[in-house]
């Protein structure tokens with residue numbers, strides 16, 4: 032079953048009514064449930080734009096985006112907000128967390144929006160934070176945590192409400208190699224153990240290697256779409 | 270809801286300085302308004318309740334037809350008997366006065382005055398100045414020859430205690446009445462007209478001078494509480510019937526009531542005016558603080574917060590600012606009103622001796638009083654306005670598309 036379906040999507044950014052950038056020039060993409068997929072491409076190739084469109088944060092100039100079987104173009108802003116809350120998890124490059132909330136409060140934020148009872152939220156957050164290796168840091172505020180720890184909280188928050196897909200836009204870009212790799216490994220584990228669908232962007236070869244599938248964007252078009260065969264061993268570099 | 274209040278409360282203290290400035294601007298504005306209405310309230314209260322600065326009554330009774338020309342022969346008969354039949358509330362003071370225009374002449378000049386023929390014992394409780402004799406002695410009951418003059422009149426006619434003063438009137442029969450009195454004392458009044466042109470004599474002496482019997486032109490009743498005036502008036506009208514005209518202080522000083530009513534409107538107008546200025550400042554500050562957080566609010570949108578939720582968050586922040594401002598403003602303002610209740614804060618006695626307000630005269634030391642309604646109104650208005658200030662920044666930020674907000678730094 033496909034979780035994300037992008038068909039013929041174009042996106043132009045306008046300034047004063049004039050097209051200044053054609054960020055996406057006709058993208059087709061289908062992502063199945065349980066995939067661990069990367070979007071690769073140099074800076075400016077349209078990765079963020081594509082993820083924003085899939086995440087119902089922006090609307091395409093033409094073409095359709097479906098998430099979990101729903102055509103985003105038919106949804107009102109409130110319905111889009113509810114869809115993000117219920118079906119999509121987000122991890123951004125940096126400054127992901129709400130600075131005035133503790134790690135635990137950040138992690139339970141989306142569940143709060145969904146009106147999950149407080150006791151249930153607390154139970155799930157404790158379990159999740161343990162799973163992402165943050166036991167004991169529940170009460171820390173974002174500024175008291177390292178970049179890697181913050182990204183783990185962001186991942187915990189993204190998966191806490193059990194979305195259909197987690198969109199992660201260059202989640203490791205602000206982390207050092209080792210921390211970045213650890214984060215991706217953790218995402219990989221969540222993908223395997225809990226079946227969470229991940230779509231993440233990166234231009235870091237090391238990060239891309241861990242993906243089952245790499246869609247390469249160049250100048251707003253899909254230049255290649257490669258799948259690792261299931262048996263192929265994980266590259267063990269560096 | 271709880272999370273919303275928690276986030277907004279914590280957001281408030283991210284820029285402590287900015288929040289404190291906003292709060293003190295709004296709070297100080299409110300404190301000033303509270304103090305201002307407390308000042309007015311103090312003056313109105315004094316004007317209403319402390320009528321003894323002028324000797325006016327909360328309720329006054331005249332013979333029908335005496336006002337406004339004040340003909341000497343139109344008088345209330347049997348004034349003593351009349352006084353004793355009045356059923357007045359506990360703590361009320363009452364007295365009868367004979368009133369006449371006269372020419373007062375001494376060795377060094379003459380001056381038109383109002384002669385008040387009074388019962389000295391009763392008048393002591395009705396007129397502060399009657400008892401405030403600075404030279405000589407008070408007027409004694411039964412003193413048929415004594416007269417009390419004000420300081421300004423004494424100065425003008427160069428009168429000293431013991432001097433003679435001739436009072437010339439038009440009597441009840443239309444003939445001239447003349448009598449010579451001796452200055453027993455010189456009184457002090459904070460009301461210049463009283464000091465300049467009022468003299469007191471014993472009531473029988475005034476009656477004799479005017480060729481009248483045991484009558485009075487004016488009954489004066491001072492009440493412990495001005496709000497009783499209407500009720501007392503109604504009771505007296507029933508008792509006295511057609512022969513008398515009964516009026517209240519409010520009818521004698523209509524301007525006082527107008528001032529009181531105006532204060533209500535003024536409070537709203539001043540509050541709005543103050544908040545036009547203060548509010549713009551706070552709005553600017555809030556807008557800045559919200560735009561600085563564009564990205565963070567974009568993240569919240571991405572997580573599934575509806576635009577409405579963002580608006581609620583920003584409004585919750587202005588709600589907190591409003592709550593704290595009003596609490597601080599009320600505390601400060603009421604503290605100032607309380608501190609000024611003994612007249613120590615608004616003491617203008619160095620520059621003037623008295624205020625004139627709406628036809629009455631007040632002490633230069635203004636005793637502030639809590640103006641309950643205007644204070645509540647101002648606080649409510651400040652609370653609502655300050656909370657509403659959040660609307661514009663909230664609306665602005667909720668219009669930013671999430672994708673755009675996320676690209677902001």
Ligand SMILES: Nc1ncnc2c1ncn2[C@@H]1O[C@H](COP(=O)(O)OP(=O)(O)O)[C@@H](O)[C@H]1O
Pocket residue numbers: 044045051052053054072073074075076077078079080081673676
């Ligand atoms: N809001 C915007 N207005 C104008 N141009 C934009 C905007 N956002 C992105 N772009 C442009 O669109 C292109 C694709 O950007 P983006 O999707 O951010 O690429 P990537 O994430 O791969 O770096 C770039 O040329 C970028 O400058």
Ligand SMILES: [Mg+2]
Pocket residue numbers: 078079080200201
């Ligand atoms: Mg990008």
